[in-house]
Amino acid sequence: GLGIEFVFAQIRGHEINEGFLVSGMLIPLIMPVETPLWMIALATAFAVIFGKEVFGGTGMNVWNPALVARAFLFFAYPVQMSGDSVWIALEKSDRVIDSFTGATPLAEAATGNLNFSPLEAFFGFIPGSIGETSTLAILLGAAILIITGIGSWKIMLSTVAGGVVMGIILNIFAGSNIFMALPFWHHLIIGGFAFGAVFMATDPVSAAQTEKGKWIYGFLTGILAILIRVLNPAYPEGMMLAILLMNTFAPTIDYYVIQSHIKYRMKRVSQF
Template identity: 40%
Template sequence: MNGLRGLFDNLKNNESLSAFKPAIEAVDNIFFGPEEVTTSAPHIVDKNDTKRYMTMVILALLPSTFAAIYFYGWRALSIILVSYMAGGITEVLFAMIRKHDIHEGFLVTGLIFPLVLPPTIPLWMVAVGSFFGVFFGKEVFGGTGRNVFNPAIVGRVFLSIAFPVTMSTKWAKPVTEGLGRLFNYAIPADAITSATPLAVLKTGGVEALTKSTSYSELLFGAVGGSMGETFRIGIILGGIFLIITKIINWRIPVAYIGSVFVLSAIGNQFLPQVAPPMYQILTGGLLFGAFFMATDPVTSPFTKSGMWIFCIFAGLLTLLFRTFGGYVEGVMFSILLANSITPLIDSVILNAKFKPRNDGVVYNEN
């Protein structure tokens, strides 16, 4: 390891490689962690600040990732790799142009993005969506920490609008028996369908949905959908893991899922096209969005009251889009719109909670 340490030091000190310094430091940090240390108390012994956050989220995503490969074959893995390559190249280029370090955030974005895509999507579309999400969802705002929108959602919404047929009608039936599609790459034509649970709800109504799909099928991934949204048991376990390790705040998934549950329970009593609460929660990408996308620390509120407002707003939009919208799903659009008002929510909460006194001293009313 000392030899490897010396190699990285030589590469970073080589002036002819200065343009590649962000990429070299990123690899260096993977092996040895960041070099920054505090000069005065308090001293943090653990190097895993942002890196720990990213590592834990990736660990929580592993059940969904392995399930996607099992259900849909090795093509799912190729979609993930293309997402990492296209978005990673974009990230590296901007780091070199700005002379900034490469942020570990893309390790999570590069995995979340392919998991919200159909397993039949062409690989070139994956590359375009990954580039668009990183470029317009993050880099145009100045990079990680300054972005208003979740980059993975930006890429997904762009593909949904630009290529609606591919993104809404070409779904694959997951194979849940034996070894699944572990020994297959291509998905046969007779396995392609447009009948996801939400599509059935939109075209056939609540009765058709309840007759065609059971709760157990939804939980264990026996129905079509985006690659990472079908194995909902894995999503729930990953989400609980993130809550226990305090990587995400429990208020966000609880408020989001809870608001959809309550609003759909009320709506189901008055509107026949509103599915019962459990079907709303277990269909589409609601659970995945609640645990892995709405909880993005950069684009979600940091105030506790703001988290509740943010998620209730997103939950209301999700139900409205699913019931009255032209698209069968509403989670991505809902979180994206909620992201846009996150700064306003936090600002209003802070202004209401902290007011200046006449002498200019700020005090907490509570």
């Protein structure tokens, strides 16, 4: 991916930008651990070319490049990306083999057979993609992003709020649906919800730019993430699709927020 950016920088006569370093670190964190390296390389190349460079390069992309890479693999190689099992390592003292394939936490949640406690999920003692398992580590990362001013706390908070609201609504109308009856706060500590809210939805390029728009953008992201996760049996994780969808509508949200401000100010001016 970085090599591709070098090529485009030379072709356009631009300076080499360090923007890919962030995407280059995020992409491995959101991929299943058993994903072949050639698939990750292919997805990274696709994300850099079609998710970034075709729009003009760093700072011009519409969608989060790391999520474009995952989305490419999800639709091109769905068996590897959307299955309900994951590679799990065994303790040295107990193993005859190095690992086995078991159900993912979200797959367990969908069937109601949770084999882990909330504390295990919070600290990260559950299987999953490298970046999504430990909510504690994600919170530490969120604190760093907020303190340094890199990540928007408004987007983080509103995304969590949207997820909580949708989780509560689904709990109310759960009926006999096991996944809908899952306590709303469980959704915050399993799967990629927390990681997406902190590191993906807050992308300063593809997220909403206006202050009010950030609240709207984040809240809708949280709602869609839980809605897709629970109501789509073919894909028990909705954070990726929710963020990419809201990336698409972020400029529209900003447009209407700005227009509302203009109308409000024009109305105030006309009163004098």
